[in-house]
Amino acid sequence: MNGAARDSDESHDLSCLLMHRFNEYIKFTPSEVMRIRALGEKPIALPRSAVIREQEVRPTCVYILVDGWAAASVVYESGNRQITKVHLPGDLMGVSSACLDLTAECLTALTPVVASRVPLERFGRLFAESPRFAAAMFLSSQRERIALIDAMSRIGRTTSAERLAALLLDLHERLSRVSHACDLRLETPITQEDFADILGMTPVHVNRCFKKLQNLGSIRRFGKRIEILDPHALAKFARWSPRSVASKLDWLIEPTVPELSGPRA
Amino acid sequence: MNGAARDSDESHDLSCLLMHRFNEYIKFTPSEVMRIRALGEKPIALPRSAVIREQEVRPTCVYILVDGWAAASVVYESGNRQITKVHLPGDLMGVSSACLDLTAECLTALTPVVASRVPLERFGRLFAESPRFAAAMFLSSQRERIALIDAMSRIGRTTSAERLAALLLDLHERLSRVSHACDLRLETPITQEDFADILGMTPVHVNRCFKKLQNLGSIRRFGKRIEILDPHALAKFARWSPRSVASKLDWLIEPTVPELSGPRA
DNA sequence: CGCCTCCTTGACCACCCTCAAGACTCGTGG
DNA sequence: CCACGAGTCTTGAGGGTGGTCAAGGAGGCG
Numbered sequence: 001m002n003g004a005a006r007d008s009d010e011s012h013d014l015s016c017l018l019m020h021r022f023n024e025y026i027k028f029t030p031s032e033v034m035r036i037r038a039l040g041e042k043p044i045a046l047p048r049s050a051v052i053r054e055q056e057v058r059p060t061c062v063y064i065l066v067d068g069w070a071a072a073s074v075v076y077e078s079g080n081r082q083i084t085k086v087h088l089p090g091d092l093m094g095v096s097s098a099c100l101d102l103t104a105e106c107l108t109a110l111t112p113v114v115a116s117r118v119p120l121e122r123f124g125r126l127f128a129e130s131p132r133f134a135a136a137m138f139l140s141s142q143r144e145r146i147a148l149i150d151a152m153s154r155i156g157r158t159t160s161a162e163r164l165a166a167l168l169l170d171l172h173e174r175l176s177r178v179s180h181a182c183d184l185r186l187e188t189p190i191t192q193e194d195f196a197d198i199l200g201m202t203p204v205h206v207n208r209c210f211k212k213l214q215n216l217g218s219i220r221r222f223g224k225r226i227e228i229l230d231p232h233a234l235a236k237f238a239r240w241s242p243r244s245v246a247s248k249l250d251w252l253i254e255p256t257v258p259e260l261s262g263p264r265a
Numbered sequence: 266m267n268g269a270a271r272d273s274d275e276s277h278d279l280s281c282l283l284m285h286r287f288n289e290y291i292k293f294t295p296s297e298v299m300r301i302r303a304l305g306e307k308p309i310a311l312p313r314s315a316v317i318r319e320q321e322v323r324p325t326c327v328y329i330l331v332d333g334w335a336a337a338s339v340v341y342e343s344g345n346r347q348i349t350k351v352h353l354p355g356d357l358m359g360v361s362s363a364c365l366d367l368t369a370e371c372l373t374a375l376t377p378v379v380a381s382r383v384p385l386e387r388f389g390r391l392f393a394e395s396p397r398f399a400a401a402m403f404l405s406s407q408r409e410r411i412a413l414i415d416a417m418s419r420i421g422r423t424t425s426a427e428r429l430a431a432l433l434l435d436l437h438e439r440l441s442r443v444s445h446a447c448d449l450r451l452e453t454p455i456t457q458e459d460f461a462d463i464l465g466m467t468p469v470h471v472n473r474c475f476k477k478l479q480n481l482g483s484i485r486r487f488g489k490r491i492e493i494l495d496p497h498a499l500a501k502f503a504r505w506s507p508r509s510v511a512s513k514l515d516w517l518i519e520p521t522v523p524e525l526s527g528p529r530a
Numbered sequence: 531c532g533c534c535t536c537c538t539t540g541a542c543c544a545c546c547c548t549c550a551a552g553a554c555t556c557g558t559g560g
Numbered sequence: 561c562c563a564c565g566a567g568t569c570t571t572g573a574g575g576g577t578g579g580t581c582a583a584g585g586a587g588g589c590g
Contacts, residue, residue: 025364059511072414073418074414074415074418074422076422076423076504077504080422081422082417082418082421082422084414084417084418095407095410096407096410096411096414097407097411098404098407098511099290099404099405099407099408099411099510099511100411100508100509100510100511101509101510101511101512102509104411104414104415104508105414119516120516120517121516123516123517124516124517124518127399127400127403127517128396128400128517128518131393131396131399134392134396134399134400134403135392135393135399137403138392138399138402138403138406139363139364140364141403141406141407141410142360142361142362142363142364142406143364144410145360145361145406145409145410145413146361146362146364146365146369148410148413148414148417149337149339149349149361149369149370149413150339150369151417152347152349152413152416152417152420153338153339153347153349155417155420155421155465156347156420156464156465157339157341157345157346157347157465158341159577159578160577160578191535191536191537192536192537192538193536199421200420200421200422201578201579202578202579202580203536203537204537204538204539204578204579204580204581205577205578205579207537207538207539208538208539208578211538211539223587239341239342243365243369244365244366244367245364245365245366246324246363246364246365246366247366249364251384251385251386251388251389252385252388252389252392252393253389253393424545424546425545425546456567456568456569457568457569458568466546466547467546467547467548468568468569469546469547469548469549469569469570469571470545470546470547472569472570472571473546473570473571476570476571488555
């Protein structure tokens with residue numbers, strides 16, 4: 001048992017949330033769950049727009065987003081920024097910059113957030129000692145690459161309205177997995193300017209695209225609440241379909257769990 | 266010694282090339298090098314434009330690019346495609362799709378290529394048995410994420426001429442590391458249409474951007490040979506600077522090499 | 531109530547796309 | 561050796577998507 005275990009009273013209620021993400025590819029054993037739970041330091045609350053971690057600084061930690069939404073973005077001197085990833089509760093943030101001398105992206109709070117630091121040393125120790133944790137991290141990094149590939153190809157090769165539609169579907173899917181979104185209602189606490197920075201366009205044009213999707217009868221809006229009226233039509237319009245992660249991963253990880261948690265659904 | 270060792274006579278001369286990439290973050294021991302060498306099957310030669318691996322198929326392998334240039338791209342029904350990564354000799358290809366049920370990207374040959382398949386099982390076995398290999402793969406995946414982040418933010422937030430300039434500098438840097446490019450001359454065997462697919466624009470406009478960079482006095486062209494006249498000015502124009510990978514990685518990997526395999530510092 | 535942030539809308543314009551035609555290169559075959 | 565054709569590059573003309581600028585409206589909070 002390592003010294004960080006004393007943090008775990010705060011991270012108590014996070015555990016299920018975090019496990020949800022970490023379990024994406026692997027069913028961890030109880031003892032593994034214990035260790036993963038102990039990864040994060042005491043969570044910190046930050047207001048909206050707060051910088052969680054600067055761009056162009058020495059990376060020392062990764063971060064677990066416990067509550068709220070956050071953005072990873074590349075900021076230019078002109079003030080322009082491109083959001084490269086919208087992080088939802090349970091996400092691990094700032095991992096990619098760990099391979100660099102200076103961080104490539106800035107982590108900011110899109111809403112008030114609660115986040116927990118994970119020192120790289122602690123992360124690295126678990127990575128070295130638990131091959132299954134290493135495999136899970138490897139796979140989830142690949143999944144992040146896929147997300148980037150999808151976002152990039154949309155920015156490069158689809159129109160603005162299509163991009164917005166795809167983003168709404170994407171957020172809806174991710175949120176429903178964290179079970180924030182019920183049915184086809186979508187609560188998006190972020191501004192149209194944020195949308196613009198995600199989609200590589202301007203706030204003004206985001207607004208016009210929203211109107212366009214409304215006129216097409218695909219969505220309806222009530223303030224920040226968005227309702228997807230015809231998901232099928234919207235998906236077709238956006239040329240979007242959900243990615244399904246590999247079901248068979250025995251090439252990387254033993255499919256069965258050695259100890260207790262045996263039963264597979 | 267595993268059965269794949271018999272492939273190693275062909276992969277003989279590749280080893281230095283591949284090691285160059287695999288060594289990016291770690292210095293491997295001789296026995297580790299042996300195992301990595303044995304990863305790839307017998308390399309296969311393919312003509313330009315050949316599909317190395319389709320999109321939307323079940324992933325069974327990753328690929329080592331031994332010679333030539335290849336592209337990972339997302340292809341739309343309309344025939345449009347976005348190249349998400351230009352692979353140079355020594356690159357590992359198709360890794361990100363390994364986490365999916367169906368591949369997200371299509372791998373195609375931009376020039377005649379020589380490539381070697383690595384069955385996922387073989388990759389996974391080495392990953393499980395060698396924590397140092399696992400760490401190296403993890404880090405190189407993070408580096409790929411950074412490359413995607415950079416490409417994406419450029420497409421989303423910079424003008425076409427800036428993007429082209431950044432791409433030229435990027436290719437020059439990568440090529441000079443594989444030592445194909447001497448000095449400021451850049452041999453690009455790919456068409457302007459390929460450039461367009463990388464940069465998220467049209468071939469016609471790529472041509473105009475080339476002309477613009479020439480008129481600025483930043484580059485000169487002789488067919489497919491490009492000379493960067495003022496790299497400093499070009500980098501400033503493109504808002505480009507080389508990324509430097511972390512020098513201190515002892516949080517993930519023991520910095521010094523143990524002899525054969527086991528002993529921990 | 532007033533201020534701030536965000537949303538909305540209009541007018542204008544530029545960057546980049548589309549279409550199209552001609553020039554150049556290079557491999558192939560007569 | 562030249563002719564041909566396919567693929568690529570180059571250039572022009574015109575148009576549309578989306579950016580810029582600006583002003584008014586709507587909501588939230590001290």
